[in-house]
Amino acid sequence: MLVLITLVKITRGNSSLTKIANFSDVGAARSAAPIFFASLCMQQSKIRQNSYLLLLVVFGLFIASQLLGFLSGFLGALTLYFFLRKPQAYLERRYKFTKLKSTLFLLISSFVLIVIPAGLILGMVTARIADVVSHSEEVLQSINVFITAQEHRFGFEILTPENLKQATAWITTAATSMVGVVASSFATVAVMYFVLYFMLLNRRSLEAWFYEYLPLEDNHIALIGKELNSLVVSNAAGIPATAFVQALLAVICYAILGVDDLLFWFCATAIAAIIPLVGASIAYVPLAVMQYTSQHETNAWVILIFGLLVLGTVDNLVRLYIQNKWGDAHPLITIFGVIIGVNIFGFMGLVFGPILISLFILLVKIYMREFHLGGMGLDDREGNTP
Numbered sequence: 001m002l003v004l005i006t007l008v009k010i011t012r013g014n015s016s017l018t019k020i021a022n023f024s025d026v027g028a029a030r031s032a033a034p035i036f037f038a039s040l041c042m043q044q045s046k047i048r049q050n051s052y053l054l055l056l057v058v059f060g061l062f063i064a065s066q067l068l069g070f071l072s073g074f075l076g077a078l079t080l081y082f083f084l085r086k087p088q089a090y091l092e093r094r095y096k097f098t099k100l101k102s103t104l105f106l107l108i109s110s111f112v113l114i115v116i117p118a119g120l121i122l123g124m125v126t127a128r129i130a131d132v133v134s135h136s137e138e139v140l141q142s143i144n145v146f147i148t149a150q151e152h153r154f155g156f157e158i159l160t161p162e163n164l165k166q167a168t169a170w171i172t173t174a175a176t177s178m179v180g181v182v183a184s185s186f187a188t189v190a191v192m193y194f195v196l197y198f199m200l201l202n203r204r205s206l207e208a209w210f211y212e213y214l215p216l217e218d219n220h221i222a223l224i225g226k227e228l229n230s231l232v233v234s235n236a237a238g239i240p241a242t243a244f245v246q247a248l249l250a251v252i253c254y255a256i257l258g259v260d261d262l263l264f265w266f267c268a269t270a271i272a273a274i275i276p277l278v279g280a281s282i283a284y285v286p287l288a289v290m291q292y293t294s295q296h297e298t299n300a301w302v303i304l305i306f307g308l309l310v311l312g313t314v315d316n317l318v319r320l321y322i323q324n325k326w327g328d329a330h331p332l333i334t335i336f337g338v339i340i341g342v343n344i345f346g347f348m349g350l351v352f353g354p355i356l357i358s359l360f361i362l363l364v365k366i367y368m369r370e371f372h373l374g375g376m377g378l379d380d381r382e383g384n385t386p
Contacts, residue, residue, distance in 0.1 A: 073191030074354055075345060080192070081108060081199045082232045088200055103200040107193060115189055121267045123186070128264060145293055220366050224359070231358050235351040238322035243273035245318050246311050248279050255308050257299045259287065273315065276351065280311045333357050 007075035067074075084106045091097040091105065199206060207225075216222050233313015247270035259265060265287060273284035284307035293350050334354045 008244050020027075070188075070191045071345060073188045074195055076188065076192035077199060079232055079351060080196050081235070084110065084196075084200060085203060088203065099201055099203075103197060106200065106360050107197060113195070121271065124211070124264065125268055125271055128268075149292075156212035169382065216366065220370065223366070227354065227362055228359065231355045232351065234322060235354055238318075239274055239350055241322055242315060242318045244271045246270070246273040246314055249314060250280065250284060250307070250311060253303065255286070257291075257296075259291070259299070259300060269311075273311075279315050281307060284311065333361075 013166055025190040032158040088102045092099070097105065210225075211218055212222055216224075247266050250269045254265055258298055265283065269280050269283040272278075273280040275282060275285075284303050288303040288307070290299040291303060337354030337357045338350055339353070341349025341351070341356060343349065344356075345352050
């Protein structure tokens with residue numbers, strides 16, 4: 001009898017424990033349900049967010065591809081913006097100019113001081129190039145006479161008839177493309193000043209927009225702006241400064257040798273010096289050939305040697321000095337940046353090619369500091385090492 005009562009109690013106890021366990025499972029399930037649904041909603045929200053982001057990227061790439069032809073105008077506007085933002089702030093603070101008045105004043109001043117002289121120089125050089133193309137046979141014949149004389153002097157062949165035909169075709173193509181570049185430059189200048197007008201007019205709101213929407217800390221955004229400003233100024237100022245110094249030295253040499261039409265050769269040397277790799281040789285080599293064919297052999301050799309030794313050295317030293325002093329850019333960054341930039345941006349790649357590489361290195365340093373990786377800080381700059 002006692003055993004039977006004990007078994008009944010154990011059975012009742014087990015049933016009550018089972019009920020408690022069942023109640024606890026139900027409670028856990030009820031408490032887990034909101035977490036599951038919240039997680040599901042978060043996943044759906046992420047999917048919608050990523051889909052929306054993908055849509056934005058597709059639209060952005062489509063718009064960018066349609067505006068690619070105006071890239072030089074946008075980059076030119078950005079370059080002038082970095083030069084004019086401080087003068088605009090000074091005019092507004094010192095002379096109480098309104099935003100509209102300071103913007104119009106700077107646009108007109110830059111157009112008169114930069115665009116008009118550059119246009120006159122390009123127009124003069126282009127007109128002379130067109131004249132050369134119209135007499136290309138005579139020019140190539142003169143070059144052929146010069147090369148034939150050198151072949152007899154040194155005893156080996158330099159130019160074949162096939163190469164002469166290729167040179168004729170190349171000169172014609174190059175001159176045609178030069179005229180096309182001058183024609184397209186008018187559209188580039190129009191786009192540049194149109195964009196620059198709104199950038200200067202909305203200077204404060206534009207810069208505030210970057211602080212608000214770039215996914216970086218404010219001090220890092222300020223650092224990027226400072227670095228970008230110094231890089232743009234150093235590259236944009238270094239290129240014409242280098243070209244001017246080379247053209248000035250060249251025209252002094254030409255004047256001593258008695259070369260005619262010094263103004264044209266000054267402008268031609270300055271424009272040629274802007275072109276990477278070949279540089280001023282595009283100007284002084286034809287001049288040397290012309291001097292040689294005009295029975296001025298000594299002048300021809302002096303111009304060639306002066307161009308190779310003096311102008312080539314000045315090109316490297318002045319360009320690298322200015323860009324290293326103002327932009328703190330390593331010479332390798334400048335050289336490879338120009339090569340990459342010209343392929344991507346065209347003429348404006350002379351300015352923005354080195355900037356592209358420098359900004360990449362700066363963004364890597366900011367990333368390392370932002371996420372505390374590797375202990376790298378922005379102040380860990382070993383001199384000018386890239």
